[in-house]
Every structure is written in C-alpha cells, then in structure tokens.
Amino acid sequence: MKLNDEIKNIYGIVEVEVEGFFTERYINLCRINNVSVWDIVTKSNGIIIFKMFAKDFKKLRAINRKTKCKSKILKKKGVYFNYFRYRKRRFVIILVALFLVISIISTKFIWKINVTGNSKISDEQVIDVLRNYGVHIGKCVLGINTRDIVKNLRASLEDATWIGVDIDGVTLDVEIVEKTTAQMEAKYQNGDILTSKAGTISKIVAENGTPISNVGDYIEKDRIVIEGKIYTRTNEILDVEAKGSVFVENEYVFSNTYSYKQFNKKYTGKEKYSIGVDINNKEKYINYLDKSLKYDIIKNSSDIKLFGNTISFCSYKFLIYELEEYYLSKEEIMDMAKSDAKNFLYNDILPNCKDAEVLTEDIEVTYEDEEKISLNVIYKINEEVGYFKGR
Amino acid sequence: MDKKKNKKIFNRINFKKSMNNAKENFIDILNLPKELSGNYSKITMIENNELLIEGETSVVDYYDNYIKIKCSNIFMQIDGYKLKIEELSNIELLVSGSIVNISFQNR
Numbered sequence: 001m002k003l004n005d006e007i008k009n010i011y012g013i014v015e016v017e018v019e020g021f022f023t024e025r026y027i028n029l030c031r032i033n034n035v036s037v038w039d040i041v042t043k044s045n046g047i048i049i050f051k052m053f054a055k056d057f058k059k060l061r062a063i064n065r066k067t068k069c070k071s072k073i074l075k076k077k078g079v080y081f082n083y084f085r086y087r088k089r090r091f092v093i094i095l096v097a098l099f100l101v102i103s104i105i106s107t108k109f110i111w112k113i114n115v116t117g118n119s120k121i122s123d124e125q126v127i128d129v130l131r132n133y134g135v136h137i138g139k140c141v142l143g144i145n146t147r148d149i150v151k152n153l154r155a156s157l158e159d160a161t162w163i164g165v166d167i168d169g170v171t172l173d174v175e176i177v178e179k180t181t182a183q184m185e186a187k188y189q190n191g192d193i194l195t196s197k198a199g200t201i202s203k204i205v206a207e208n209g210t211p212i213s214n215v216g217d218y219i220e221k222d223r224i225v226i227e228g229k230i231y232t233r234t235n236e237i238l239d240v241e242a243k244g245s246v247f248v249e250n251e252y253v254f255s256n257t258y259s260y261k262q263f264n265k266k267y268t269g270k271e272k273y274s275i276g277v278d279i280n281n282k283e284k285y286i287n288y289l290d291k292s293l294k295y296d297i298i299k300n301s302s303d304i305k306l307f308g309n310t311i312s313f314c315s316y317k318f319l320i321y322e323l324e325e326y327y328l329s330k331e332e333i334m335d336m337a338k339s340d341a342k343n344f345l346y347n348d349i350l351p352n353c354k355d356a357e358v359l360t361e362d363i364e365v366t367y368e369d370e371e372k373i374s375l376n377v378i379y380k381i382n383e384e385v386g387y388f389k390g391r
Numbered sequence: 392m393d394k395k396k397n398k399k400i401f402n403r404i405n406f407k408k409s410m411n412n413a414k415e416n417f418i419d420i421l422n423l424p425k426e427l428s429g430n431y432s433k434i435t436m437i438e439n440n441e442l443l444i445e446g447e448t449s450v451v452d453y454y455d456n457y458i459k460i461k462c463s464n465i466f467m468q469i470d471g472y473k474l475k476i477e478e479l480s481n482i483e484l485l486v487s488g489s490i491v492n493i494s495f496q497n498r
Contacts (some may be wrong), residue, residue, distance in 0.1 A: 023453060024450045024451060024452060024453050027450045027453065027476070027479060029452055030451045030479070031449070031479055031480065031481060034481070037479050038476075038477055038479065039475065039476075039477060040453070040475060040476035040479065040480050041455075041475050042453060042454055042455045045454070048453070050476075104471075221492075
C-alpha cells in the first residue's frame with residue numbers, strides 16, 4: 001500500500017485491459033494525449049493491463065479507434081465508486097445531508113457557559129445575569145455582542161474588578177477577576193493617611209485628599225499627613241478616601257564595641273570520647289576531662305520514649321583546643337564593623353521598610369582606648385511610611 | 392515553386408539545428424547538466440530493480456521480459472524478468488522488475 005496510490009484512490013482508478021496488435025503504440029498515444037497510465041503489465045502477447053484515472057477513460061476511445069485495439073475495464077477502485085454505489089439510496093443521502101446541515105447549524109448556538117476565576121461570585125449568579133440580558137444555553141451566537149455582555153455583567157456584579165467574555169465555538173467563556181478584601185474595604189471607607197514611623201518628610205504624593213504637612217517637616221509616628229478631606233471653593237468639606245504615599249528620611253544606627261585583642265581557636269588534634277544519658281533534658285555523662293584544658297563538644301544521641309519520659313543515650317566527642325591571641329589593626333576593625341553593619345542592614349532594617357533606599361553610610365568612633373574601640377555605623381534611609389486608616 | 396518550398400523547409404531545419412547547437416554551447420560554457428538542453432535523456436538506476444528515464448521517450452516493444460525504448464538519440468533494450476512500466480508521462484518513464492541486461496543502439 002503506497003501513499004501515492006491512496007491519494008490516487010480519492011479520484012477513482014480503473015484497471016483497463018487492452019487487446020490488439022499495436023499495444024506499444026497504444027501506450028505512446030496515451031502519453032501523447034496526456035492520459036496518465038501506470039503499472040503497465042503485459043498479460044500475454046498483445047494484451048496489456050494498466051491503471052488510469054476514471055476521468056480519462058473516455059479519452060481512450062479515440063486511441064482505440066486509431067490503434068484498432070479493444071479496451072475493457074477490469075476493476076474499479078476509489079472513493080468515487082464507493083459513494084456512486086449508494087447514489088440511488090435517496091433516504092441515506094438525505095439523512096447524511098440533514099446530519100451535516102444540523103451539525104453545521106448547531107455550531108452557531110451556545111451549548112455551554114464556562115465561568116472561571118470566581119470564588120465569591122457563584123456560577124448561578126453569573127448565569128442569572130446573563131439570562132436576564134438574554135444570553136442562555138441554546139441562544140444563537142449570531143448577533144451577540146460580547147462588549148455589551150461585559151458591560152451588563154460589570155453593572156450587575158459589583159464584586160468583580162474585571163470581566164472578560166469570549167465565544168469559543170459553542171462555549172461562552174466568562175472570566176472574572178474578583179476584588180480583594182482590601183479593595184472592598186477601601187471602596188466604602190473614608191479616612192486619612194498616617195505615618196507608621198517618625199522621621200523627616202522627604203516626599204508627599206497626594207493622589208486624593210489634602211496634605212497637611214510639608215516636605216522637610218519632622219513628623220512623629222501615627223500622625224496624619226494626608227487628610228481625607230477636600231475643601232471646595234465654596235468652603236464645603238467633602239470626606240474622601242485619602243490616597244497617596246509619604247516618604248520620610250530616617251537614621252538607623254548600628255553600634256558595637258570591638259577589642260583589639262582577639263582569640264583564635266587552635267585545635268591540638270587530640271580527642272576524647274565519653275557516653276552519657278539524658279533524661280528529660282537532664283544530662284549526665286562520664287566526666288574524666290582535665291579542667292585546665294578547653295574542649296569543643298560534639299554530641300550524638302538517640303531517643304527513647306518511656307512512660308511519658310524521654311530518655312536519650314548520648315555519645316560525646318571532645319575536641320581539645322588552645323586559644324591563640326592576635327591583634328587587629330584599627331582599619332581591620334573598621335572593615336569588620338562595616339560588614340557587621342551591612343548584615344544588620346539587610347537582615348533587620350530593610351525587611352521592615354517599604355520602598356527603602358539607602359542614601360548615606362557613615363562610620364564614627366564614639367569611644368577609643370588601648371584595648372577597645374566603640375563604633376557607630378549610621379545609615380540614612382528614605383522609606384515609604386504612609387498607611388491608610390479609616391474613620 | 393517546388394524548389395522554393397524545399398529551400399524554405401531546408402532553411403527551417405538549418406535554423407532549428409543552429410538553435411540546438413547554440414543551446415548546447417551555452418550549456419557547455421556554463422557547465423550546466425547536459426539533460427537541460429532537452430536533446431539528451433537521463434538514465435537513473437536503482438540496483439537492477441528500477442530504471443528511470445528522464446526526457447522524451449516512447450515505447451517501441453513491450454513484453455514481459457523485454458522492453459525496447461526510444462530515447463532522444465538512442466534505442467535502449469532492456470532484458471529481464473517481470474518487467475513492468477510503473478509510470479509513464481511526458482517527461483519520464485519508470486521501469487521496474489529484475490533487469491538483467493541493458494543494451495544501446497544508435498538511431
């Protein structure tokens with residue numbers, strides 16, 4: 001079975017037997033008259049069999065006359081002949097045609113309404129709104145304007161911030177983005193914007209409401225910066241929901257004292273081992289250690305629970321070390337303080353700030369003697385501190 | 392009158408020949424494949440099972456074990472078993488079967 005033959009089958013193929021004296025001439029005339037023939041086989045002397053398209057069969061009449069050959073069809077093959085057989089069964093043809101027509105028409109109706117993205121708004125609610133508008137299962141797609149549906153849905157469903165409607169074949173897809181709780185609270189509340197931290201105001205952006213402080217003012221914590229009121233020309237006061245952002249500059253200080261003399265652990269390489277028992281976090285082990293030496297302890301334990309008590313069997317490994325003295329220079333201490341301050345900045349300060357920007361970094365010595373030095377690392381940070389508070 | 396007619400015919404034949412020569416020369420200069428001129432046939436074989444002849448062809452003799460084909464400049468005789476013309480069109484001819492011998496004869 002060749003793919004080429006299957007494609008040819010669609011058009012309808014006939015197998016023809018030709019009998020006569022000049023079969024070679026017959027083949028050549030076929031070629032000249034643009035009759036495509038293939039699979040030419042000689043059955044016996046003067047008889048050839050070949051395949052050709054059914055539509056070209058009428059062209060053979062002239063060639064037959066010229067060459068005085070006789071041709072007859074041996075086999076008919078292809079989709080064309082298969083359906084030609086059922087041409088007189090009108091009822092079947094009508095049914096097939098009817099089926100095709102119905103299936104084509106039915107694609108022009110809505111058979112499914114698919115609502116996605118909703119959690120508070122129920123599917124039934126959406127379908128009811130659509131039904132009131134005139135869109136329901138079984139409605140013809142033609143003439144439906146999705147923009148109008150969206151407008152209607154948005155007017156009826158207040159809890160939705162965005163609605164998308166799309167007709168995909170026979171399905172009406174409704175995609176809903178609902179409001180968050182913060183958005184819903186904010187919608188119905190008048191209030192002001194206050195500061196969550198004290199500091200010098202660096203920037204005020206009032207989108208709605210009236211700012212009552214100026215840039216450069218020092219402001220305490222929990223004070224109103226943008227008031228949720230609008231003063232009209234006729235001296236009317238309108239309560240509104242204050243919107244905007246307030247930036248303040250704050251100083252954060254990291255202070256620490258460092259001594260010039262530092263100790264470094266130097267392990268001797270000697271180890272000691274012991275075992276012990278731990279009952280309800282009370283530890284007992286065989287202690288034969290020399291108290292004049294210093295040890296690092298590595299403990300391994302396995303627990304057993306017995307009558308509500310936890311018993312742990314422990315093994316101990318003691319690593320003996322000596323302390324080695326060394327001295328740091330002032331510059332080295334400064335670097336150490338800077339790296340400690342940076343850790344403090346990234347781990348403790350910046351995670352608690354909103355939209356923070358580090359403006360300056362200063363280091364100052366507060367106390368210094370022969371043994372130790374106290375340092376302050378001061379960060380100036382610009383951060384957003386405004387928060388909304390309803391009345 | 393007849394002499395005049397004959398002269399005209401000879402002139403036409405000469406013109407055709409000179410055009411063919413020009414075509415061949417042009418193909419020679421550009422090192423293009425010779426079959427492009429249309430005066431030659433291209434023969435391709437796949438082992439001894441398939442033989443494809445591209446170019447103007449016509450079948451002279453056709454039997455189960457022997458086919459004689461007229462190419463543009465030569466006659467080609469194919470001997471073999473279960474020989475079959477699989478495709479026949481204006482540009483090509485495809486013979487399949489087990490081919491034993493091919494011989495050529497100048498026209």
